Amino acid sequence: MLLTLSTTMGERPASDLGFLLHKHPERAQSFDVTAGKAHVYYPRADEHDCTVALLLETDPVELARQARQGGSWALGPYVNDRPYVASSLLAVALGKVFRTALAARCEARPELVTRAAPLRIELPAVPHGRDRELPRRLFEPLGWEVEHEVLRDPDRGETRYGRLALRGEHPVSEALNQLYVLLPVLDDAKHYWIGQDEIDKLLRAGGAWLASHPERELISGRYLVHARPLVDEARRRLTGDETDHDDTTETRPLAAQRRAAVLEVLRTTGARSVADLGCGDGKLLRDLLDDTEFGEILGVDVSTRALRIAERTLRLERRSERENRRIRLRQSALTYTDSGLAGYDAAVLMEVIEHLDPERLPALEHAVFGHARPARVVLTTPNSEYNSHYPDLANGMRHPDHRFEFDRAEFAEWTRRVAGTHGYTVTSSGVGEADRRLGQPTQLAVFTRNDLSDRDATP
Structure with a gap:
């Protein structure tokens, strides 16, 4: 070929x-x-x-x-x-x-x-x-x-x-x-083998043009090998209708479970200003904007294409003037210091770090934890041990752009080192259906800056 x-x-x-x-x-x-x-x-x-x-x-x-x-x-x-x-x-x-x-x-x-x-x-x-x-x-x-x-x-x-x-x-x-x-x-x-992650691949690669393509139905159907539940969900997400018709955790897509877990952490900690670092297609930004508890929202991505997709997801032209004042989109690389990212109650790194080459991780650590220094950082990343549940992954990882994926021990060691180096404490948990031996598919860590008051630092 x-x-x-x-x-x-x-x-x-x-x-x-x-x-x-x-x-x-x-x-x-x-x-x-x-x-x-x-x-x-x-x-x-x-x-x-x-x-x-x-x-x-x-x-x-x-x-x-x-x-x-x-x-x-x-x-x-x-x-x-x-x-x-x-x-x-x-x-x-x-x-x-x-x-x-x-x-x-x-x-x-x-x-x-x-x-x-x-x-x-x-x-x-x-x-x-x-x-x-x-x-x-x-x-x-x-x-x-x-x-x-x-x-x-x-x-x-x-x-x-x-x-x-x-x-x-x-x-x-x-x-x-x-x-x-x-x-x-x-x-x-x-x-x-085609699974739920294939929808994410389709939307990541085709989100900027697929929704308006005259052959959208044919493309979605063939790309997802005519698996009707996957095709229907892709159509809902492309058209902006992601209503969960069954709220049991087991039936919700993992991406939706991750967003729900992150939102729960943000609400519990009382964050009012949130920066979504590596906002991608803007689904989390949309959830944040729909909740009036979050008064200032910033979406950041290095890719202008991703920001265009996020803007389409948010449908800002249909939002009120008050909603538009609450949100901004900004192009920035998370491996460089950017003072425009400082001063937020919380920053989210949802499925971001695994897209960096390992040697670039220290630059992100310095830019986010050392320079921007939000009060809290909510971070998710795949659990590589759980990948045995997906035997036909194309490159052994969840997405072709992943440069690495932590197992649970590696993630615990990395989060402890980052927290200790930059003056944070960290707690860890998981998202998704648990396997007694392999854990959960997504790892979640919440970093809290040490100089917060005892009352503010209480989860």
Whole structure:
């Protein structure tokens, strides 16, 4: 499987693409991925033109073990199109190899992240099934000029595959996220088990454009392999209707349980001003804004794309003037000190730290606990021990962009060290259905600054 992305980068040297992708143009790199190896190299990288290639080399033995990919006939696991045709295998490789670019992060050239660049993407073989117009219906509404040439068999005529070329001006991160979602949609299949977390992946990668896409229903259905409960929930979240029809903890999505747990901590501690650091799609901000107990709310994210999604989630244009005065959105990197984040009763780091490279954690610790110093910090992160409940995770972690995940002992050691270093006390608990041996899926820590009065510090 091969994918190439080419650009002239407009007014900048085209080779700056290497900064956005975090892959040096002068080196070829290889990565272990599901069912094989992914290779990244640059056929051309100079001042005027730059092309990066992602080549996925599949392991036929591993593919044969995934018998469902070959169909129901006896030789299906051994004779199939998986090694050659763009599919969820390529999407997972894209997510692992370019995870920082997908997350719209580039500390070396932050000004490039949101800048649209002239791009050309080529895939020599993509499936379209019986609908040869499907690639156009998926990509043209997103602003791409689509070239789709149906491939022909000398004996049987037209096949259900085609050569696909896309041209357009887009930020690189947006283009990659669109491919991450739409490659499995074209194939109408996935090579791994689909669970609740798949909705989060879909909304994280497609939230900025999927809600208004004319093929939203087809995309959601195929991406979630037509699992009706997942498709229905994705539709509710895309349209802003996340009503819980059953309030028992066991039936609520883990993301909703996390938000409820964080909100309970904030309410119990009496916080009036709250900064959601790494606010992502803005679901927690919406919950905070809906509760008049929180008088000042700040949403912070390094990604302008995430802030646009959060703004859409909040529907500020439908809010009252008083509500709009209570909330602000701000772009900021949590690994740098920012005085605009100081002075809050509470800061929330919900599912944030695992997206940082471990060597960048001390910078976040200093920026949040050492410089901003909120009265309290409420932090959640996955419990890696619980991942055995999800046997088909694509890269062994909950999300392709996770750089690490703490087990319970590692998390306890880290929280104690951070609290002791920066003058906080810490208590820990969990969120989600408990396993007697493995704990709960989400770990939660509440840091309280030592200089608070005894009354204020009481949970």
